[in-house]
Amino acid sequence: MTRAPIGVLASGRGSNLLAILEASNAPDYPARVALVLSDVEDAPALDHARAAGVDALYVPPGPRRARVSPETEARMVEELRTRGVRLVALAGFMRILSPRFLDAFPNRVINIHPSLLPSFPGLEAQRQAFAHGVRISGCTTHIVDAGVDSGPILFQAAVPVRDEETAESLAARILAEEHKLYPRTITALLTQELVFDGRRCLFRPKGAPR
């Protein structure tokens, strides 16, 4: 079986990167991580990648806080394209990507977010959900668009909030679900056909009639 090369962008510890690397150890997993990019030079994610024998590059983000400079974005696209990357997974990547980057991989830049979107977009989603008093939270994989956590939803997993919960225990149980949901989402995108119905994302067997 040919495994599709994918890229991962991470700014921090990259626990979702680890989950993807672990999933890709299975011989029938349809993806292999071909490149990890980070805007943070000492991000543990880069170490994890190198330890797994995966190319890992620090890409200096430039002067802006929330975005990557156009020059660096262009370099990121080039490095990903050079390796034939078919899917780009954000794993705790803390900057907003421009349409120039997103258009280089149409509907193939994805993210995972620790809430049941559209509830609680943005930072500290687990803490937002906890403080709001929801009884069910979870995580969401979605296609990245120009907004913050606003793109079409791919998959979601629910996590019940317990009475004796803290924000930290909730975040930990959501993270455990993330580590299952993200590899599953990548599998679906590489082995099935994504069909849009408005902003609904549906999956069909490849080559099936629409």
Added chain:
Amino acid sequence: MTRAPIGVLASGRGSNLLAILEASNAPDYPARVALVLSDVEDAPALDHARAAGVDALYVPPGPRRARVSPETEARMVEELRTRGVRLVALAGFMRILSPRFLDAFPNRVINIHPSLLPSFPGLEAQRQAFAHGVRISGCTTHIVDAGVDSGPILFQAAVPVRDEETAESLAARILAEEHKLYPRTITALLTQELVFDGRRCLFRPKGAPR
């Protein structure tokens, strides 16, 4: 066992009223419906109530579209209090209640909403969720405050959205969960102690130390 008298407010078919009436047929259910009020004279909910031997009153809402007149609200409070009502459950009641009404039953006016709040408040929540493309929706019981579907959350139930779903099939499966969640919420409010942690609603055995 003494059963607590509760009131139900409904504007339409009142399928959640039927679920509550059915639950209260069990001899150990902690509530009995003492009064059903409707702002719609020919609401089927009134017929359901009368068929079950429950007092049922039409209360003319007055000239405003989204609210009930102060005179009618005062009468509603009086009718509910006369019957010793300890909990008021909205079941498809389509008007916003004023603080005057809510303050007559502090933290004891509750509602059920067909989404996982805070996602998709307001009308046609099931259709909103379907069009947005969420993979998990559900229903929420909450304390009614002066906003629209904005009060503290009591309980939630998740309903997965299937690929082959329509907005109608999703609404039907959410409704089936509503019919379980609402009686369960009423039981909790009448048999346990509600404790607030910020806007989190927690339930404790009655008389337990906080």
